[in-house]
Amino acid sequence: MEIPYTVQERPDTGLYNGKLGIWLFLASEVMLFGALFSSLILLRSGAPSWPHGYEILNVKLATLNTFILIFSSVTVVMAWANLRLGNFNRGRIFLGLTFLCGCGFMIIKSIEYSTKFHHHLFPRNNNFFATYYVLTGLHGLHVLAGMIVFAYFIGPGSKMWHTDRQRFTNRIEVTGLYWHFVDLVWIFLFPTLYLL
Amino acid sequence: MSDHGHHEGGEAREATAGHAHSPEEIKKEMRLYIVVFVGLAALTLVTVGVSSLHLPTHKAIALALAIASVKGFLVAAFFMHLLSEKKLILIVLAITVIFFGMLIWGPWQHHYSPFGV
Numbered sequence: 001m002e003i004p005y006t007v008q009e010r011p012d013t014g015l016y017n018g019k020l021g022i023w024l025f026l027a028s029e030v031m032l033f034g035a036l037f038s039s040l041i042l043l044r045s046g047a048p049s050w051p052h053g054y055e056i057l058n059v060k061l062a063t064l065n066t067f068i069l070i071f072s073s074v075t076v077v078m079a080w081a082n083l084r085l086g087n088f089n090r091g092r093i094f095l096g097l098t099f100l101c102g103c104g105f106m107i108i109k110s111i112e113y114s115t116k117f118h119h120h121l122f123p124r125n126n127n128f129f130a131t132y133y134v135l136t137g138l139h140g141l142h143v144l145a146g147m148i149v150f151a152y153f154i155g156p157g158s159k160m161w162h163t164d165r166q167r168f169t170n171r172i173e174v175t176g177l178y179w180h181f182v183d184l185v186w187i188f189l190f191p192t193l194y195l196l
Numbered sequence: 197m198s199d200h201g202h203h204e205g206g207e208a209r210e211a212t213a214g215h216a217h218s219p220e221e222i223k224k225e226m227r228l229y230i231v232v233f234v235g236l237a238a239l240t241l242v243t244v245g246v247s248s249l250h251l252p253t254h255k256a257i258a259l260a261l262a263i264a265s266v267k268g269f270l271v272a273a274f275f276m277h278l279l280s281e282k283k284l285i286l287i288v289l290a291i292t293v294i295f296f297g298m299l300i301w302g303p304w305q306h307h308y309s310p311f312g313v
Contacts, residue, residue, distance in 0.1 A: 027291075038300055038303050070236045191261070
């Protein structure tokens with residue numbers, strides 16, 4: 001059975017299905033992270049005292065991670081733009097850079113976590129660390145999921161470029177939207193957890 | 197499996213509407229992405245700089261979230277192309293924003309209400 005509207009816009013929505021699908025998914029993701037941010041507000045505002053993130057967490061590493069994620073957002077839109085121009089090789093290089101940025105983010109995050117574990121700072125210690133690990137852990141899982149998808153499109157998934165360019169380009173656009181959302185979440189997580 | 201070339205009553209179009217079409221327009225977009233990146237990087241430095249001032253908690257939260265909101269706008273508007281996106285997506289997002297606002301406002305309002313626990 002042929003899957004309809006993977007390239008063409010549906011007349012009623014004006015969108016190809018993948019794009020509407022990813023936006024609906026992102027809407028659900030907003031609510032998922034929203035619930036966790038809401039919990040953080042409730043716990044922090046209700047606590048008699050709350051530690052400052054900059055006193056406990058590594059701000060320098062988190063700032064570096066912020067730059068990495070912002071840079072990866074640029075590389076993924078550059079990949080999409082190059083594919084739209086018909087530059088497959090350049091598009092794939094930018095996808096590779098995005099994947100490497102994801103690797104860099106996860107390596108830095110693992111350094112941060114291992115330092116915390118080394119100092120016996122676990123989620124059970126207090127609500128600050130419980131929210132820190134849940135929020136950054138869930139975000140890290142999203143980064144990892146994005147990296148798996150990028151790895152697929154750099155490798156075996158890229159074959160589609162030779163048979164259906166527009167559909168492949170649309171797939172990169174949809175993946176890019178997801179990746180920008182992951183970047184957006186970090187933009188709010190960074191000051192909330194590390195700087196306040 | 198593709199519906200490439202498949203048209204429904206001549207109404208279906210290739211899904212590029214709302215985005216630049218010509219190579220010149222796409223290259224112009226690419227230059228804009230670089231400018232947005234520089235803006236985001238600068239705002240990140242501002243966020244870190246402001247936090248080092250150790251302002252009172254309320255002011256620090258307000259300022260940090262204001263800068264994060266500007267950064268969020270830049271990502272959503274330019275990288276996610278919301279400025280030129282279809283109405284249906286904007287409606288979906290508007291509904292999401294309303295429910296997200298309820299999620300955030302609920303505990304906040306509850307805490308600062310004189311009847312709050």
